[in-house]
Amino acid sequence: MKWFSALVLAVSLLSPYAFAAGQGEETLKVGERWLLGRVEWIWLPALDDKLKARIDSGAKTSSMSATGIEEFKKGEQAWIRFYFEHDKHMVQLEAPLSRYVRIRQANSKKLDRRPVVMLDVRLGSLEKTVEFTLKDRTRMNYPVLLGREFMARDILIDPSRLFVQPVLEQD
DSSP states (O other): OHHHHHHHHHHHHSOGGGGOOOTTSOOOEETTEEEEESEEEEEETTTTEEEEEEEOTTOSSEEEEOEEEEEEEETTEEEEEEEEEETTEEEEEEEEEEEEEEEEOTTOSSEEEEEEEEEEEEETTEEEEEEEEEEOOTTSSOSEEEOHHHHTTTEEEETTOSOOSOOOOOO
């Protein structure tokens, strides 16, 4: 409940125009926390491109669209090879396997076992290494969901806004 109070306070202190950021503008923060809308542009170095990500406070772990998922060994370490397929992208990616998780969808009673990989993400000038579960999201509007673990203690969400942070391209 503290985060909600902080969000209400932040919204009341800032004018509506303080939320609008365009390309090249300064990253928006409220105190030490990054302010995000319900959808943001992220830069994925693994893809060398930007994409839309939905900010999902209902999901614990972030999720990325993946098809053709297979585990393989590189030396002694388990890796995951998968295809990221969305809009103009059809790219094969590889990443070390972090772990497996079991996730229950809201509309199902069965548990779904998913691999988890770590990938770098840039959102505005915020840079993080994020754990992603891999699941086919090709039929979804957003190929990436950023969950609560991504948000940790340094994110505030204004669900009434979209694209609060500026779009940053590759350096």
